[in-house]
Amino acid sequence: xxxxxxxxxxxxxxxxxxxxxxxxxxxxxxxxxxxxxxxxxxxxxxxxxxxxxxxxxxxxxxxxxxxxxxx
Numbered sequence: 385x386x387x388x389x390x391x392x393x394x395x396x397x398x399x400x401x402x403x404x405x406x407x408x409x410x411x412x413x414x415x416x417x418x419x420x421x422x423x424x425x426x427x428x429x430x431x432x433x434x435x436x437x438x439x440x441x442x443x444x445x446x447x448x449x450x451x452x453x454x455x
Contacts, residue, residue, distance in 0.1 A: 385423055388443045392450065395443075400450050427453040 386404075393402035407414050407422060417426055417433075427435040427449055434453045437446065 385440060388441075388446060391443050392446050395447060396450050396454075400454050425449075429453050 389402055389404060396402065405413060407419070421438060423439065425437040425441070425446070426433055427437075435449050437449060
């Protein structure tokens with residue numbers, strides 16, 4: 385998913401921030417968000433979760449989720 389996330393970050397620059405967290409280094413954050421499997425993508429707006437993607441996804445699907453979260 386790293387190449388997809390890099391492309392997504394470039395496409396949404398200035399509109400949204402794409403942040404990656406290594407689960408081994410962020411176990412408290414992952415637990416607090418209820419992450420049970422990898423990969424898990426959580427979309428936030430104004431600090432609140434608005435959507436979630438479990439598992440792999442295409443660039444197009446991820447972009448739609450960002451658009452929905454920021455729209």
